[in-house]
Amino acid sequence: MTNGLESTIDALHRCSKVNLRAVFGPEHGARGDAQDALKVSGHVDAYTGLPVHSLYGDHEKPTVEMLEGLEALVFDIQDCGARFYTYVSTLTHCMEASAEHGIRVVVLDRPNPLNGDATEGNILKPGFRSFIGLHPVPIRHGLTVGELAQFINQGIQCDLHVVEMEGWRRGMWYDETSLPWIQPSPNLPSLDTATVYPGTCFFEGVNVSEGRGTTRPFEYIGAPWIDGRSWAETLNNTGLPGVCFRSSHFTPTFWKFKDERCGGVQVHVVDRKCFRPMETGLHLLTTLIQLYPDTFSFNESSYDKRRHFDLLAGTDTLRADLMAGVSVEEIMASWMPELEEYREKRKEHLLYGGDDE
Numbered sequence: 084m085t086n087g088l089e090s091t092i093d094a095l096h097r098c099s100k101v102n103l104r105a106v107f108g109p110e111h112g113a114r115g116d117a118q119d120a121l122k123v124s125g126h127v128d129a130y131t132g133l134p135v136h137s138l139y140g141d142h143e144k145p146t147v148e149m150l151e152g153l154e155a156l157v158f159d160i161q162d163c164g165a166r167f168y169t170y171v172s173t174l175t176h177c178m179e180a181s182a183e184h185g186i187r188v189v190v191l192d193r194p195n196p197l198n199g200d201a202t203e204g205n206i207l208k209p210g211f212r213s214f215i216g217l218h219p220v221p222i223r224h225g226l227t228v229g230e231l232a233q234f235i236n237q238g239i240q241c242d243l244h245v246v247e248m249e250g251w252r253r254g255m256w257y258d259e260t261s262l263p264w265i266q267p268s269p270n271l272p273s274l275d276t277a278t279v280y281p282g283t284c285f286f287e288g289v290n291v292s293e294g295r296g297t298t299r300p301f302e303y304i305g306a307p308w309i310d311g312r313s314w315a316e317t318l319n320n321t322g323l324p325g326v327c328f329r330s331s332h333f334t335p336t337f338w339k340f341k342d343e344r345c346g347g348v349q350v351h352v353v354d355r356k357c358f359r360p361m362e363t364g365l366h367l368l369t370t371l372i373q374l375y376p377d378t379f380s381f382n383e384s385s386y387d388k389r390r391h392f393d394l395l396a397g398t399d400t401l402r403a404d405l406m407a408g409v410s411v412e413e414i415m416a417s418w419m420p421e422l423e424e425y426r427e428k429r430k431e432h433l434l435y436g437g438d439d440e
Contacts, residue, residue, distance in 0.1 A: 084161075084265050086261075086262065088263070088265070090114070091157075091159040091191070092106055092113065092128070092130075092131060092133075093130060093131065095157070096130075096131045096133070103131070103133060104133070104152060104153055105133055105134050105135075105136060105149065105153070106128055106131070106133050106134070106135045106136070107135070107136050107137075107138055107145065107149070107156070107173075107177070108123055108135050108136065108137050108138060108139065109138055109139055109160060109169065109170050109173040110123075110139040110169045110170070110173070110268070111123075111139075111268045111269060112137075112139075113128065113135050114128075115266070115267070115268060115269070116269070117139075117269075118269055118270075118337075119268070119269070119270060119295065119338075122137075122139060122140045122141075123137040123139050123140050124137055124140055125137045125140065136149045138173050138176065138177075139169075139173070143172070143173070143176050143214060144176035144177075144179060144180050145176070145177060145180040145181075146180075147184065150180060150181075150184050150186060153186055154186065154187065155186060155187040155188070155189055156177050156181055156186060156187070156188050156189070157189045157191065158174050158177060158188065158189070158190045158191065158228075158232075159190075159191040159193070160173075160174075160193075160228070160267070161193045161196075161228075161265070161267040162193065162195065162227070162228040162231070162267070163196060163197075163267055163271055163277045163280060164195045164196055164197035164199070164223060164224065164225070164277070164281070165197075165222055165223060165224075165280055165281040165284065166204070166207065166216050166218070166220055166221065166222045166223075166224055166397070167215040167216050167222070167284060167394075167395050168268075169214055169215060170228075170267070171217070171218070171228065171231055171235075172214045172215070172216075172217050174190070174228070174231075174232060174235070175217055175218070175235055175239075178232070178235060178236060178239045178241045178243065179239055179241070181241045181242070182239050182240060182241035182242075185242075186241075186242070187241075187242040187243075187244060188232070188241050188242065188243050188244070189244050189245075189246065190228060190229050190232045190243070190244070190245045190246065191229075191246050192227050192228060192229030192230075192245055192246060192247055192248050192434070193227065193228055193229075193248070194227065194248065194251050194255065194257055194260055194262070195225065195226060195227045195228075196256065196257035196274060196277050197223065197256070197257075197277065197278060197281070198253070198254050198255060198256050199225055199226065199227055199253050199254070199255070199435070199437075200225055200253045200254045200437060201223060201225055202221050202223055202224060202225040202422060202425065202426060203221060203222060203223040203281065203359060203360065203361040203362070203422075204221040204222030204223055204281070204361045204418065204422075205221060205222070205396070205397060205398060205401070205418045205421065205422075206219050206220065206221055206397070206418075206421045206422070206425055207219055207220065207397030207398070208397055208398045211389065211393055211394055211396070211397045211398055211399070213387065213389070213394045215394050215395060216394060216395070216397050218231075218234070218235060219425075220234070220425065221418075221422055221425060222281050222361055222397075223281045223360065223361060224429075225426075225429070226429060226432065226433075227248070227251075227434065227435070229245035229246075229247065229248075229434060230245075230429075230432045230433060230434055231432075232245060233245065233432045233434075234429065234432045245434070247434055247435075248435070251435060252435055252436060253433070253435045253436050253437040254437075256274070256355070257274050257277075258274055270295055270300040270301065271300075271301075272298075272300070275302065275352065276299070276300060276301050276302060278352050278355055278358070278360065279301055279302055279350050279352060279360055279363070280301050280360070281360040281361055281364070282359075282360035282361050282362070282363045282364025282365070282367070283301045283302070283304060283350060283360070283363075283364055283367065284301065284364075284395060285364050285367075285368060285392065285395055285396070286301075286304055286367075287391060287392075287395060288381060288382055288390060288391040288392025288393075288394075288395050288396075289368070289379065289380065289381055289382060289392060290306065290339075290378075290379065290380045290381075290382060291304060291305065291306045291309070291339075291347075291371065291379070292304065292305055292306055292333075292335055292338070292339040292340050292345055292347070293339075294333070294335075295335060295337065295338040295339065296335030296336045296337040296338045296339075296341060297333045297334075297335055297336070299333075299349065301350075302349055302350050302351075303331060303333045303345075303347060303348075303349050304347050304348055304349075304350065304367060305331070305332075305333060305345040305346050305347015305348065306339075306340060306345050306346070306347065307340060307343050307344065307345055307346070308346075308375065308378050309345070309346040309347050309371070309374075309375070310346055310374075311330035311331055311332065311346040311347050311348055312330040313374065314328075314330070314346075314347065314348055314370065314371065314374060315328040315329060315330040315348045317370045317373075317374065318348065318366060318367065318370055321366055321370070323359075323362065323363055323366060324354070324357040324358065324359065325352060325353060325354035325355060325356065325357040325358030325359070326350060326351065326352050326353060326354075326358050326363055327351050327353055328348040328349070328350060328351070329348060329349045329351060330346075330347075330348060331346075331347055331348060331349045332344060332345065332346055332347075333345050333347070348367075350363065350367075361415070362411060362415060365405075365411040365414060365415070366411055368405055369405060369410075369411055372405060372406070381402055390402065401414065
């Protein structure tokens with residue numbers, strides 16, 4: 084999207100200096116209208132008449148036929164700062180295909196909306212690589228998409244060119260830029276949603292609604308069997324920094340518990356500078372397990388032998404720890420050595436200051 088709110092596809096198509104030959108669509112489609120996890124078919128773009136090759140359908144990686152006649156792939160998609168957001172996986176497969184066929188990859192860098200400095204969470208383990216996590220980075224990785232591309236390219240070695248941003252600095256939240264928020268996918272309608280997403284996305288992997296089908300996805304968390312008042316009181320008594328919880332009811336129009344009235348909480352971030360989404364997400368889970376030990380469960384995956392929760396977590400250790408009653412403080416402390424090692428490794432890829440200053 085340009086600063087004039089024009090799609091990059093349309094802007095490049097009308098530019099006389101660019102011969103746009105094809106469009107590649109990630110999850111949610113080239114125009115961002117497809118819902119989560121729905122396979123997208125190739126088609127002809129209604130506005131440009133160009134072929135749209137889906138990379139979230141029969142293919143996740145561009146084929147030889149898709150790349151025929153192309154000199155470069157341009158990647159211009161807003162990331163949300165969380166490891167399990169799939170656009171980075173699509174970028175990875177595009178870089179792999181480009182390296183194999185001698186095609187340049189141009190990444191138009193975009194802000195990390197969650198300030199691009201803070202990091203949080205565990206490092207993904209090799210046995211849990213999937214389309215919702217391919218790389219050894221923490222859940223809140225603290226990189227822009229251009230910096231991530233450089234990090235990824237260590238093992239790919241494609242012809243990569245990152246077009247750096249002007250005016251963005253590390254530590255800047257998205258609403259501190261001059262850019263309007265354009266939702267990068269249907270269930271990230273606001274910066275508020277993106278702020279809690281690294282912690283509440285875990286509820287995709289359990290028998291509790293993550294708020295899809297409501298106007299506040301990832302902020303509403305609940306199920307028909309939850310007493311929201313009791314849960315909110317328990318959570319507020321933990322004294323978590325920068326966040327409070329409101330008892331709420333909601334009825335999803337699609338996805339989990341469609342048309343069923345759910346009790347639960349709404350997550351309200353009151354001070355994002357000290358708010359820690361991962362820690363908050365873990366407390367949401369542990370308190371729910373304590374309150375409903377016989378009802379709460381981790382979902383089986385419908386498309387992978389590994390549990391969806393484990394793919395989100397990048398390990399099966401987290402699920403085991405939660406069920407064993409290990410405290411959130413112990414879990415997060417166990418991540419600190421690898422998180423510190425990661426922060427050292429990421430220094431060489433930072434384009435906008437930060438740890439290398």
